[in-house]
Amino acid sequence: MKKKIYIAGCGGMLGEAFYGQYKDKYTLKCTDKDVNANWLSFLDFRDLKEYRNQVKEFAPDYLFHLGAYTDLEFCEKNPEDTYATNTISVENAVYIANELNIPLLYISTAGIFDGKKDLYDDWDVPNPLGVYARSKYIGERFVVENANRFLVCRAGWMMGAGPGKDKKFIQKLMKQLKDGKKELFIVNDKDGTPTYTHDFAKNVMLLLENEYWGLYNMVCGGQTSRYDVAVELLKILNLNDVVKLTAVSSDYFKETYFAARPPSERLLNQKLNIRNINVMRDWRIALKEYVNIYYKDYLF
Ligand SMILES: NC(=O)c1ccc[n+]([C@@H]2O[C@H](COP(=O)([O-])OP(=O)(O)OC[C@H]3O[C@@H](n4cnc5c(N)ncnc54)[C@H](OP(=O)(O)O)[C@@H]3O)[C@@H](O)[C@H]2O)c1
Structure with a gap:
């Protein structure tokens, strides 16, 4: 008998990889408030009563709570809506998982750090700068402090x-x-670690199957910057002689991207390494695979 997973907020970037990686091995119920695929059905996870009813009826072995508002500027402008979606709904998930005595997966973010350090391991103390980061960090803490069994996995630049x-x-x-842009303006003052959704979903599965519950940094290998990711992307696309990259400071985008972002949100997968279970590949390898699979005919 396959084990069952209820996945809430599964209609986004990460949900697509979870569906792809888990659908053959597990029986899934994938929900979202944006029902954009035929393998999704509707749930607004802010509605505790409906969330509880659906999960209880499906009677899963695990509850995955993936969804959130991820647009930092929207979050900055709509704090109450953001806390309802990114924080209080996580409390809902904890109640339900505990009531069913099943493990809960919650996705946190590298963005909860303030960037005063260059690199953060799993035990560094977060200090969120904006509404999005704060909403995610409080969610993280609620899970860690209250869930009976949990995985909290922190992703970087997805x-x-x-x-x-x-x-x-x-x-x-x-x-x-x-x-058709021939010049791209890229910030040169933001460091981080890309995170390929498929590697992430696979690494979560390993933790789950080994029952290594707890909080983990989970990003691709190799620390980098926005600028270096752009350089690599052009190289992969064979466009480095055709498209010019112009380095700018974050101030250049201050009207569009007004939410505070840390100068460094680089993570180190210290705990995954110690448990010898880190399958996150180098970001360059993952980026190449990502572009080759998902953007094959996009530019032509
Ligand atoms: N993207 C990143 O770079 C990144 C980095 C670190 C961590 N994370 C975390 O990873 C998780 C997945 O992010 P993602 O990149 O896959 O985001 P995404 O593409 O925006 O997907 C999130 C999904 O959650 C849905 N959702 C929002 N509110 C909901 C609600 N009340 N009920 C049900 N579904 C709801 C969204 O629907 P709508 O589109 O209709 O809002 C969307 O389909 C999030 O917890 C995020 O905080 C993301």
């Missing part, structure tokens, strides 16, 4: 799902290239 669902850096650059 890449995955391609043009349809990737709302982040790679898709933003790809869109500009598709629009």
